Amino acid sequence: MALARLVDVHTHLYLPRYAQMLRSRNSVPRILTSTRDGKPDDRLLILDHEPSGGRPVGPQYWDREEKLKFMNAHGIDLSVVSSANPWLDFLPASEAKTLASQLNEDLEQYCSDSPLLSPSLKRLYGFGLLPLVPEISTDALVQTIEQISKLSHLKGIIMGTRGVGKGLDDEALDPVWAALETAGLVVFLHPHYGVDEKAWGDKNNGHVLPLALGFPFETTIATTRLILAGVFDRFPSLRLLLAHSGGALPQLSSRLASCIDHDPVVASRLKHDARWYLGKLYFDAVAYGPEELGFVSDVIARSERFETGSSASAGTPVDRALGSRRMLFGTDHPFFPPLQSTEKWRSVVENLQAIDTVAGWGQAEKDGVRGGNALALFNLG
Amino acid sequence: MALARLVDVHTHLYLPRYAQMLRSRNSVPRILTSTRDGKPDDRLLILDHEPSGGRPVGPQYWDREEKLKFMNAHGIDLSVVSSANPWLDFLPASEAKTLASQLNEDLEQYCSDSPLLSPSLKRLYGFGLLPLVPEISTDALVQTIEQISKLSHLKGIIMGTRGVGKGLDDEALDPVWAALETAGLVVFLHPHYGVDEKAWGDKNNGHVLPLALGFPFETTIATTRLILAGVFDRFPSLRLLLAHSGGALPQLSSRLASCIDHDPVVASRLKHDARWYLGKLYFDAVAYGPEELGFVSDVIARSERFETGSSASAGTPVDRALGSRRMLFGTDHPFFPPLQSTEKWRSVVENLQAIDTVAGWGQAEKDGVRGGNALALFNLG
Numbered sequence: 001m002a003l004a005r006l007v008d009v010h011t012h013l014y015l016p017r018y019a020q021m022l023r024s025r026n027s028v029p030r031i032l033t034s035t036r037d038g039k040p041d042d043r044l045l046i047l048d049h050e051p052s053g054g055r056p057v058g059p060q061y062w063d064r065e066e067k068l069k070f071m072n073a074h075g076i077d078l079s080v081v082s083s084a085n086p087w088l089d090f091l092p093a094s095e096a097k098t099l100a101s102q103l104n105e106d107l108e109q110y111c112s113d114s115p116l117l118s119p120s121l122k123r124l125y126g127f128g129l130l131p132l133v134p135e136i137s138t139d140a141l142v143q144t145i146e147q148i149s150k151l152s153h154l155k156g157i158i159m160g161t162r163g164v165g166k167g168l169d170d171e172a173l174d175p176v177w178a179a180l181e182t183a184g185l186v187v188f189l190h191p192h193y194g195v196d197e198k199a200w201g202d203k204n205n206g207h208v209l210p211l212a213l214g215f216p217f218e219t220t221i222a223t224t225r226l227i228l229a230g231v232f233d234r235f236p237s238l239r240l241l242l243a244h245s246g247g248a249l250p251q252l253s254s255r256l257a258s259c260i261d262h263d264p265v266v267a268s269r270l271k272h273d274a275r276w277y278l279g280k281l282y283f284d285a286v287a288y289g290p291e292e293l294g295f296v297s298d299v300i301a302r303s304e305r306f307e308t309g310s311s312a313s314a315g316t317p318v319d320r321a322l323g324s325r326r327m328l329f330g331t332d333h334p335f336f337p338p339l340q341s342t343e344k345w346r347s348v349v350e351n352l353q354a355i356d357t358v359a360g361w362g363q364a365e366k367d368g369v370r371g372g373n374a375l376a377l378f379n380l381g
Numbered sequence: 382m383a384l385a386r387l388v389d390v391h392t393h394l395y396l397p398r399y400a401q402m403l404r405s406r407n408s409v410p411r412i413l414t415s416t417r418d419g420k421p422d423d424r425l426l427i428l429d430h431e432p433s434g435g436r437p438v439g440p441q442y443w444d445r446e447e448k449l450k451f452m453n454a455h456g457i458d459l460s461v462v463s464s465a466n467p468w469l470d471f472l473p474a475s476e477a478k479t480l481a482s483q484l485n486e487d488l489e490q491y492c493s494d495s496p497l498l499s500p501s502l503k504r505l506y507g508f509g510l511l512p513l514v515p516e517i518s519t520d521a522l523v524q525t526i527e528q529i530s531k532l533s534h535l536k537g538i539i540m541g542t543r544g545v546g547k548g549l550d551d552e553a554l555d556p557v558w559a560a561l562e563t564a565g566l567v568v569f570l571h572p573h574y575g576v577d578e579k580a581w582g583d584k585n586n587g588h589v590l591p592l593a594l595g596f597p598f599e600t601t602i603a604t605t606r607l608i609l610a611g612v613f614d615r616f617p618s619l620r621l622l623l624a625h626s627g628g629a630l631p632q633l634s635s636r637l638a639s640c641i642d643h644d645p646v647v648a649s650r651l652k653h654d655a656r657w658y659l660g661k662l663y664f665d666a667v668a669y670g671p672e673e674l675g676f677v678s679d680v681i682a683r684s685e686r687f688e689t690g691s692s693a694s695a696g697t698p699v700d701r702a703l704g705s706r707r708m709l710f711g712t713d714h715p716f717f718p719p720l721q722s723t724e725k726w727r728s729v730v731e732n733l734q735a736i737d738t739v740a741g742w743g744q745a746e747k748d749g750v751r752g753g754n755a756l757a758l759f760n761l762g
Contacts, residue, residue, distance in 0.1 A: 212633060224593070228584070228589065254669035255597065266589055
């Protein structure tokens with residue numbers, strides 16, 4: 001039996017070139033350089049009204065040694081790292097294009113120089129960046145995909161939800177989905193914008209509402225808009241990995257199917273019941289509870305029922321084990337650091353404990369979610 | 382063994398007085414009276430940019446005979462009816478106060494004149510209305526609660542998420558929560574506003590995005606803000622029933638707990654881990670799928686683990702049956718009518734089938750969710 005690996009598919013960095021750019025800026029997103037009691041006290045401001053003066057930011061965001069130290073402390077064998085939000089979303093198209101290309105080369109270097117995990121595997125692989133800004137040309141995006149597909153340690157791309165033109169559901173992106181599908185690159189869909197902050201009210205609840213609710217809402221909206229736009233009907237081999245276990249999409253998927261079925265505008269638009277598409281997606285296991293993970297697993301497993309309609313074989317028990325194959329461990333490092341300094345991060349321990357205690361998953365399923373599924377998805381091993 | 386009743390706790394109406402008021406208006410919300418091919422073709426416009434020219438509206442919204450006909454067609458023994466959104470949210474305070482009082486009397490009449498289900502039970506009970514608008518005085522709200530508590534067929538109130546002043550988490554509402562708690566009235570929390578429509582993009586997806594996602598997001602945000610404001614710490618006997626199975630709150634509850642634990646602003650504010658509060662809430666079973674219902678049931682059942690902290694007894698299997706006791710069948714009538722005319726509504730059939738096929742629920746749990754839990758919650762029987 002092969003050794004069960006622990007693979008982190010949701011782990012972020014700001015490459016030094018990117019951090020430098022954030023330091024040079026006068027408006028959000030930026031890194032505010034300052035000192036407190038004679039020590040560096042840099043702050044990261046990535047949201048428009050960042051509570052608490054911004055988040056402490058330091059070498060854990062850009063220093064590869066810090067990433068490896070974190071991996072070692074938590075028994076993580078291999079990480080597929082990605083740039084943290086807000087990526088290049090705020091830049092003019094030409095600058096975004098140039099910087100994407102440079103950062104992709106930087107990330108390839110960051111990974112290819114990393115320690116060996118086995119004779120054929122490094123410890124670090126990466127998701128590249130596209131210059132996905134409203135004014136960009138499709139050609140520029142396709143060129144960047146071609147660049148990434150030639151960088152052997154980059155196994156996918158990370159993408160925000162803003163898209164080009166009118167959003168991710170804009171048909172202008174069809175050549176991009178086609179190129180990603182052809183290149184076999186995994187698309188990691190990750191939130192940044194949340195929803196309009198007026199929803200959070202006036203009370204000071206720190207980052208809780210935008211992070212706990214706004215982030216997953218954003219991923220849910222973006223994925224639903226992709227489903228409704230028929231993107232998965234047109235690009236059935238596209239491999240989309242959803243951050244934070246798909247946000248609220250699993251829990252709202254039967255309601256979504258029902259709303260579609262009852263709305264004359266969309267009732268006959270799609271090839272399948274909405275729930276069918278969830279079985280074609282991949283979900284990280286960053287949900288912090290075993291019941292959540294088990295449920296996501298059920299929703300993936302049940303999707304086959306809905307290939308030919310909404311009422312087929314309702315009531316047949318789902319095979320929760322089957323659903324686990326599209327779920328992958330992640331940490332969200334370096335976000336959610338412990339409030340008190342500890343060797344092991346509580347956010348990581350909770351996610352590992354959640355995987356370990358899902359009712360109905362055997363050792364094979366747990367090993368799969370911990371790492372086996374990621375090695376298969378990224379063709380590593 | 383007592384006969385297992387089917388009780389609908391999520392079923393709406395516009396009382397004739399309210400419908401008349403909507404017809405007299407020149408701006409949303411309104412009923413637009415018109416004819417098509419010589420027949421009445423009235424349209425309901427309740428959202429700012431109502432797609433498809435508004436929804437067909439007719440006697441199913443205000444005629445008690447239509448409600449009873451619908452109940453009979455679906456085997457529903459008893460309904461606890463509530464005014465449909467947007468209630469009185471859009472009215473000036475004095476008008477809202479007067480109309481609330483009149484509509485509560487109207488609803489009492491609507492229910493008390495309804496047929497007998499048994500010597501001690503009618504077929505219709507109701508949720509009253511509060512004049513919950515920003516300029517209202519707390520005294521006026523408490524007076525309306527006193528009125529409702531004297532109307533013997535009104536068993537609770539339905540409430541939107543707008544609240545007074547700064548929202549439902551405004552401390553100005555504390556006397557209202559106290560009065561509701563004392564009166565033993567169930568608070569049915571129901572969405573109307575969704576989230577900012579910019580999130581839905583430019584494509585015409587009918588009502589799907591605001592209904593399938595916006596509605597549950599709104600309920601999730603409102604309930605989370607109530608938790609964060611300590612309302613359930615201060616009013617532990619308040620009985621809150623969440624529309625649409627709590628929206629996305631169950632699936633995001635462990636993430637919420639983790640975000641709270643990692644945020645210095647709120648980490649030590651609440652008496653319990655966020656997940657504990659979900660076990661004090663009630664959830665309708667309007668989620669359209671058995672996996673969703675089973676998951677909500679798990680989340681309720683696991684809440685006891687979190688009374689004293691976040692990591693107590695993780696890994697202990699949850700008793701899904703236990704969680705079912707706070708879940709209650711609903712239809713959302715007269716919304717989600719079938720696109721083709723049929724005797725039985727698909728939306729209702731799917732919700733009944735979902736209850737009937739939840740893995741791990743025995744007949745007692747299914748009977749409870751179908752009606753027993755509602756009879757107990759509303760003290761009917």
